[in-house]
Amino acid sequence: MKVAGSICMAALFAALGTTAWAQEAATPSQAPAAEPSTVDEVVVTAVAGRTSTLRSSVSVTTLNAEAVQDLAPRSTAEIFRSIPGVRAESSGGEGNANIAVRGIPISTGGAKFLQIQEDGLPVMEFGDISFGNADIFTRYDSTIARVQAVRGGSASTFASNSPGGIINMITQTGQTEGGSVTLTRGLDFDTSRAEFQYGGPIADKLYGSIGGFYRSGEGAREAGFTGEQGGQIRASVTREFDNGYVRLTGKYLNDRAIAYMPSPIQVTGTNSDPKWGALPGYDASTQTLHSALFQLSPGLGGDNQPRVGKISDGMHPEVLSGGLEASFDLGSGWTLTDKFRIASNKGGFISPFTAGVGTPSAIAAGIGGTGAVARYANGANAGQVVPSNANGNGLLAQIVLFDVDINDLGNMANDLKLEREFAAGGGTLKTTFGYYRASQSIDVDWLWNSFLTEVKGDNAALVDVFDSTGTKLTQNGLVGYGATFFGNCCRRSYDADYQINAPYVALNWESGPLIVDGSVRYDAGKASGSYADGIVTTRDISGDGVIQRPETQVSQIDYANAKPIDYDWSYWSYSLGANYSINDDVAVFGRASRGGRANADRLLFGPAIAADGRLVDKGAAVDMVEQYEAGARYRHGATQLFATAFLAKTEETNFEATSQTFTDARYEAKGIELEGHVRAGAFDLNGGLTWTDAKITADRLNPANVGNRPRRQAEWVYQATAAYNRGPIRAGVNLVGTSDSYAQFDNQLVMPGYVIVNPFASYDLTDDLALTLNVNNVFDTFAVTESEEGAITNNATNIVRARALNGRTATISLRYTF
Numbered sequence: 127m128k129v130a131g132s133i134c135m136a137a138l139f140a141a142l143g144t145t146a147w148a149q150e151a152a153t154p155s156q157a158p159a160a161e162p163s164t165v166d167e168v169v170v171t172a173v174a175g176r177t178s179t180l181r182s183s184v185s186v187t188t189l190n191a192e193a194v195q196d197l198a199p200r201s202t203a204e205i206f207r208s209i210p211g212v213r214a215e216s217s218g219g220e221g222n223a224n225i226a227v228r229g230i231p232i233s234t235g236g237a238k239f240l241q242i243q244e245d246g247l248p249v250m251e252f253g254d255i256s257f258g259n260a261d262i263f264t265r266y267d268s269t270i271a272r273v274q275a276v277r278g279g280s281a282s283t284f285a286s287n288s289p290g291g292i293i294n295m296i297t298q299t300g301q302t303e304g305g306s307v308t309l310t311r312g313l314d315f316d317t318s319r320a321e322f323q324y325g326g327p328i329a330d331k332l333y334g335s336i337g338g339f340y341r342s343g344e345g346a347r348e349a350g351f352t353g354e355q356g357g358q359i360r361a362s363v364t365r366e367f368d369n370g371y372v373r374l375t376g377k378y379l380n381d382r383a384i385a386y387m388p389s390p391i392q393v394t395g396t397n398s399d400p401k402w403g404a405l406p407g408y409d410a411s412t413q414t415l416h417s418a419l420f421q422l423s424p425g426l427g428g429d430n431q432p433r434v435g436k437i438s439d440g441m442h443p444e445v446l447s448g449g450l451e452a453s454f455d456l457g458s459g460w461t462l463t464d465k466f467r468i469a470s471n472k473g474g475f476i477s478p479f480t481a482g483v484g485t486p487s488a489i490a491a492g493i494g495g496t497g498a499v500a501r502y503a504n505g506a507n508a509g510q511v512v513p514s515n516a517n518g519n520g521l522l523a524q525i526v527l528f529d530v531d532i533n534d535l536g537n538m539a540n541d542l543k544l545e546r547e548f549a550a551g552g553g554t555l556k557t558t559f560g561y562y563r564a565s566q567s568i569d570v571d572w573l574w575n576s577f578l579t580e581v582k583g584d585n586a587a588l589v590d591v592f593d594s595t596g597t598k599l600t601q602n603g604l605v606g607y608g609a610t611f612f613g614n615c616c617r618r619s620y621d622a623d624y625q626i627n628a629p630y631v632a633l634n635w636e637s638g639p640l641i642v643d644g645s646v647r648y649d650a651g652k653a654s655g656s657y658a659d660g661i662v663t664t665r666d667i668s669g670d671g672v673i674q675r676p677e678t679q680v681s682q683i684d685y686a687n688a689k690p691i692d693y694d695w696s697y698w699s700y701s702l703g704a705n706y707s708i709n710d711d712v713a714v715f716g717r718a719s720r721g722g723r724a725n726a727d728r729l730l731f732g733p734a735i736a737a738d739g740r741l742v743d744k745g746a747a748v749d750m751v752e753q754y755e756a757g758a759r760y761r762h763g764a765t766q767l768f769a770t771a772f773l774a775k776t777e778e779t780n781f782e783a784t785s786q787t788f789t790d791a792r793y794e795a796k797g798i799e800l801e802g803h804v805r806a807g808a809f810d811l812n813g814g815l816t817w818t819d820a821k822i823t824a825d826r827l828n829p830a831n832v833g834n835r836p837r838r839q840a841e842w843v844y845q846a847t848a849a850y851n852r853g854p855i856r857a858g859v860n861l862v863g864t865s866d867s868y869a870q871f872d873n874q875l876v877m878p879g880y881v882i883v884n885p886f887a888s889y890d891l892t893d894d895l896a897l898t899l900n901v902n903n904v905f906d907t908f909a910v911t912e913s914e915e916g917a918i919t920n921n922a923t924n925i926v927r928a929r930a931l932n933g934r935t936a937t938i939s940l941r942y943t944f
Contacts, residue, residue, distance in 0.1 A: 171246070171294040172276040172284040174545070174558040174632040174643065180759055181641060183703030183715040184279035185211070185770050187801065190272040193812070196847050197860050198884045198900035200346055200932060202266045206293060207862050208845045209275045210801045210814025211772075212240075215838065215911040217929040219345070220354065220383035221262030221441050222475075224838070224912065225253075227277050227290040228772050229795025229820035230751060231836035234780045235259065239290030239723050239751060241281070245297055245375070247449070247467045247539045251566035251624065252287060252726040254780075257475040257530040258570070263443045264295065265379060268306055268323035269337035269360050271298045277799070278753045278772060282699045282721025283645035286562060286628050289699070289721030289751035290774075299364055299373070300325025300335030306943045310341075313936040317343035317354065328363070336361035345384050346932045347411075350418035350585040351438055356381030358445075370454030375467070379445040382438070385477035388914050388927040389415050390523065390581050396920040397874045402910050405581065405925070407517030411908050412933040413583025415478050415523060419504050420579060420588055423476070423527050424667060425607045428571030428619050430682045432667065435476050435529045435573065442473040463543045471535040475528065480927045481611035482524040483581060486512040489522045490591045493605065497594030500578070503603045505587030512580065512589060521581040521925065522589055524611045526574055533621075534569035553637025558645075562628040568727045571683070572618040576610035577603045599675040607667055608660070608681025617660025617681035620730055622691050625652045639707040649722060650696040651747075657730045658688040691730070692739030695747035697722040716756040722748045728780050732788055746779045757799075764805035771798050775823075790827050793836055795820035813846030822871065834873040838912055840864035842879070854890035859883060869928075870916025880909035882931065898939045906934040 167179045167188045179186055187209050199205045203216035203223035215224040225237035232238050236254030242261060243249065250260040266273075277291040285292055305324030311317070323337030340357035344350075360377035389410050395401045404410065420437060427433030449467030456462055490498040500512040500522060514520050543560040578589040578600065588603025609616045632645035665680040666673055703717030725747060729735060734746040741747055757770030773796045780789040797818035804811045820839045825831045842865040849858030863881035868874070883905055888898040903909075913928040 169274070169276075170296070171243070171274045172279070172281045172292050174556055174634050174645070180713050180761075181705055181707060183641065183643060183705040183717050185277045185755065185757065185768075185799065186274065187814075188272055188274045191268070191270065193847070194266070194270075194273065195898070196849060196858060196886055198886055198902045198937070199266065200902055200935060202261050202264060204902075205266060205273060206275075208847070208860070209293070210845070211277045211799045211816050212275065212291075212293075213839070213843055213864075215929070217386060217911040217931050219386045219441070220381070221443075222259055222385050223261050225261070226839075228774055228799070228816070229793075229797060229818040229836075229839055230290045230774050230776050231778065231793050231820070231839060234728065234789070237261070238778075238780070239288070239776070241285055241288030241292050243285070243292055243294040245451075246294060246465055247541065248285070248287075248537070248564075250471075250535065251537055251539070251564055251626065252724070254728065255535065255568060256570070256727055257528070258471075258532060258535050258568070262441050262475070263379070263445055263471055263535070265339070265358050265381065266295065267321045267337065267339040267358070268308060269297050269335065270295050272296050278755055278774070279703060279717045279719055280643075280645060280701045282719045282751070282753075283630055283632065283647040283701045286564065286626055286647075286649050287723045289719070289723055289753070297360065297362065298323060298325050298335040298337070299362055300333045301364070303327060304944060305337075306941060308939055308941040310937050310939040312343060313938055315344065315346055315935050317341060317345065317937070331366040332363070334361060334363040346935050347384070347386065347414045348583055349384060349414055349416040351416070351421070353384040353416065353438065353440060354382065356383075367454070370452065373451040374448070375451065376448035377445060379443055382440050382442045384414065384416055384440045385475065386414055386929060387477050387479045387528065388912065388929050389480045390483050390521065390925050391910065391928045391930065393875075393918050393924045393926050394922070397917055398876055400876055400878070400918060402878060402928075403908055405519045405521070407519050408581050408583045409933070410928070411906075411930040415480065415525070415579060415581070415586055417579070417586045419585055420478070420577070420603070423529055423575050423577075424604070425573060425575050426667070426680070426682050427573060428531055428533070428683065430685075432669075433573070435527070435575075437476055437478070437527070439474055439476055441475055441477075443471065444473045446470045459546045459548075461545045463545070464540065466540045468538045469536060471532070471537065473532045475530040475532065477528050478525045478577070478579070479528050480523050481526045481576070483521045483925050483927075484524070485520055486514060486516065486522050486589075489524065489578065493591045494593035494599050498599070499592050500589050501592060502580070503588040503590040503600070505585070507587065516580055517582045519581055523579050523581050524605075525577040525579055526609050526611050527577060529573045529575065531571040531573060533571065534567045537564065537566045539564040550635065551637065553635055556634040556636070558632040558634075560630045560632070562626070562630065564626040566624045566626075566726070567622070568624070569621040570619070572616050574609040574616055574681075575607055576605040578605060579603065601668070601674060601676050604676050606676050606679035607665075608662065608679060610679055614660075614662050614679065614681055617683055618657070618731065619683045619685075620655065620657035620691075620727065622653060622655035622657065622727060622730070624724075624726055626650070626724075641705045643704070644702045645700065647699040648696065649699065649724070650694070651724050652694045653691050653726070655691040656688045657691060658683050658685050659731060660684060689735075689737060690739035691735070693735070693741045693747065695724055695744070697748050697750065711761045712759070714756075714758045717754070719753045720750065722750050724748050725779055734779065749777050749779060751776045766803040768801040769798065772796065788827060790825070791822055791831070792824040793820060794823050795839075808851045809848070810851070811846065811848045813844070815842070815844045817842055825871075828871065831871045831873075834871055835868055837870045838867050838877070840867040840879060855887070857885075857887040859885045868916075869913035872916050874917040875913065875915065877910050877913060880907050880931075882907055882909060894943050896941045898941065899936070900939070901934065901936045903932060903934050907931075908933075
């Protein structure tokens with residue numbers, strides 16, 4: 127994969143003559159939508175050919191570039207949270223978000239049942255790769271024409287590993303000449319960003335687009351250093367012919383961004399009525415335990431040789447991808463379309479995870495016994511004893527530094543389709559015969575270390591521990607060269623390759639107001655490679671000839687006892703739907719679907735794989751999802767309303783790195799999804815409301831949880847954007863909210879619902895130059911999306927480890943279009 131990828135990429139970019147980007151499967155005549163998610167919107171995601179929203183039997187939402195600008199997103203996931211039916215926990219920073227759809231749970235992280243695509247092909251074949259979530263490897267900028275999301279339905283059969291849905295980021299092609307330059311500056315936080323896009327004709331029947339961004343700054347929370355720096359560039363070149371087109375595409379992304387992990391939050395009250403908020407001296411919504419005093423992590427690399435991790439690298443995706451898209455009329459009514467992309471994905475993920483908190487005396491005693499003392503290891507108070515009331519909270523944090531080298535997450539995907547329309551049964555039958563071929567490499571090393579820091583939001587200092595004799599038991603805050611606070615687990619290395627072959631067939635019959643469609647897909651996959659766990663040994667890491675206490679707790683990878691990966695899987699998916707247009711403005715639809723999601727790296731190091739690399743239980747390889755939905759779409763003038771009732775049944779096998787727990791459970795979710803668009807003169811309103819009743823129907827490992835609601839699943843999730851336009855002024859507000867949810871599957875500790883309010887205003891200085899103000903979370907609402915702890919002591923002051931949404935941030939932008 128590595129060598130072949132390099133050769134193919136070199137050839138592709140030589141052909142392009144420029145750094146380029148991957149492009150969507152739309153025909154060249156397709157133009158960006160003028161409005162967000164209208165019933166006449168052209169649907170190109172997870173459907174055969176092209177159809178409008180009104181005549182489609184899938185639930186689809188489209189956000190164009192103008193709609194996204196109103197959302198004031200600070201990350202890609204904050205765009206997704208404005209899609210009805212999608213729950214995007216955008217508390218992780220630029221990436222590493224947990225994303226779910228219609229109550230289908232995510233017991234670990236990432237987007238397990240939902241696939242994020244760029245131009246119809248997956249960013250990652252598996253959306254929940256540990257420390258390699260798909261949203262880490264994609265960025266939204268001006269090169270995106272629109273975002274189209276399909277929930278449920280035909281996502282099961284038009285893509286692999288995406289039964290819950292598909293979010294497709296569709297890029298500009300440059301067929302329509304024009305471009306833009308945008309400069310953005312943070313008003314109350316440190317960020318500076320420049321982005322551009324230009325597209326237009328190059329020669330007769332030849333046109334292209336190029337664009338990208340670069341940004342630098344501390345980020346949305348106080349880190350004490352430049353936490354976000356980097357950018358991307360992508361482009362496409364399209365050549366039209368009399369009977370089709372060919373498009374070359376490419377993208378280069380090299381970016382660094384802080385990953386915000388669970389950190390200390392204060393909770394009082396009771397489990398059923400808790401009060402969540404900031405600690406004295408530390409606010410998890412505006413601050414982070416990242417620090418200018420905590421920058422380096424010495425230890426061993428994946429080759430068991432000395433290596434130093436750089437914490438400011440954060441989430442560091444390096445992506446070089448390119449592709450070829452072609453569509454031709456072959457004659458006699460046959461059309462052949464092929465989409466191909468190959469990507470070199472690598473980089474790293476490094477961020478402090480709070481493994482526990484405690485008083486200085488308690489933590490010191492836990493490391494050094496009776497009489498042990500905690501002293502500042504660096505900073506202004508270096509050498510001094512940490513006081514019992516330090517920073518007003520009197521706490522130290524036990525840090526497990528999640529430090530992962532992403533050696534190779536490269537992938538290749540090719541989707542070939544042959545289509546033809548026939549006259550049949552008094553109507554038109556559209557047939558699609560497709561073949562999908564993909565590969566995904568997962569080659570990573572887990573290189574975690576353990577540290578002590580003070581709990582402070584402004585450049586927290588590292589802390590050393592001395593025993594009663596004055597002997598130092600730590601090394602500049604480092605407690606052990608491994609996950610000491612996790613029982614020395616998790617020194618891991620694995621190099622796995624996954625191959626997927628998936629033929630599929632789709633039939634779409636249309637006669638007058640009735641459209642009936644069905645599709646079936648057969649996925650066959652093969653996993654191969656090896657993986658190795660860690661062992662604890664003694665080693666002189668510092669090289670000073672003296673074995674210090676942390677050097678007696680050195681984790682290194684046990685390659686001598688590496689294990690093979692050697693198993694395969696297969697499953698059938700189907701989708702059957704119908705749409706009936708009552709008149710030009712009203713349509714009803716229904717659909718039944720079944721799809722699967724193959725489990726990848728999260729099966730490793732657990733009971734699912736035998737010593738010979740094969741599966742102990744073949745059922746663990748794939749989790750299936752059954753879905754049923756029925757809905758209606760209505761429009762009257764400038765008013766549009768969509769309503770969908772849904773039912774989803776899910777099974778899941780998974781592993782969570784932060785809690786070191788496995789999942790083997792079944793779930794059911796039913797609900798109603800509403801979406802509306804209203805325009806009245808200068809006023810417009812777009813919004814969605816989803817009610818979900820989800821429960822655990824079976825749990826082999828934790829049977830007491832049966833009947834409970836899956837963790838972090840709120841009954842109500844909603845979003846709305848209202849705006850007023852008058853002359854050169856556009857002003858409005860976007861809001862996103864949820865009702866209460868439970869922190870864990872045992873349904874004890876409640877995470878309160880919240881409403882995040884995001885106002886915006888723009889003023890056209892000239893016809894081509896606009897000034898825009900965006901405020902994200904204007905009321906500085908303290909909102910929690912996940913918690914490691916599932917219960918508190920009632921009527922006491924508790925410290926839990928959780929992730930919160932960003933506090934208030936404001937930006938001002940100057941945008942020139944031409």
